[in-house]
Amino acid sequence: MEEKKEYRIKVQGQLIPVTEEVYLTYYRMKRRELHLEEKDTAHGVFYYSAMDTEEINGEDAIPDRTSPRLEDMVMDKLVAEKLHQCLAQLTKEEQELIFTLFFQNKSEHQVSRETGIAQKTIHNRKVRVLARLKKLIEK
Missing domain, CATH: 1.20.5 (Single alpha-helices involved in coiled-coils or other helix-helix interfaces)
Known part of the structure; x- marks a missing residue:
């Protein structure tokens, strides 16, 4: 068996x-x-x-590649603080223009329709204000 x-x-x-x-x-x-x-x-x-x-x-x-780096977060915060300091140095009208165009994301045409100011004038003011901001930031 x-x-x-x-x-x-x-x-x-x-x-x-x-x-x-x-x-x-x-x-x-x-x-x-x-x-x-x-x-x-x-x-x-x-x-x-x-x-x-x-x-x-x-x-x-293992490094976490999906989360922002601490150095980048600090730099972003410093740049934002500098930008706010420079924005505070602009005139009230310049601040309103920047706020409307960049923080409310309105186009130059929309601002032109709302204010009754020509779009080309809005554009020229924006260019002037941005040039001024650039100089302030670079100080």
């Missing part, structure tokens, strides 16, 4: 009886995993988890 072979796999330190199909699938997966690790080693693949310590997760060392 043919003796039936028992198949076991080690799970959390204990040998668990399984079917032949489960046994073969498990060890194919194990071999595949080992093969991929060997391939990674041969190609110099580095895993951030290799840098794990009790205090630090190695994946935390």
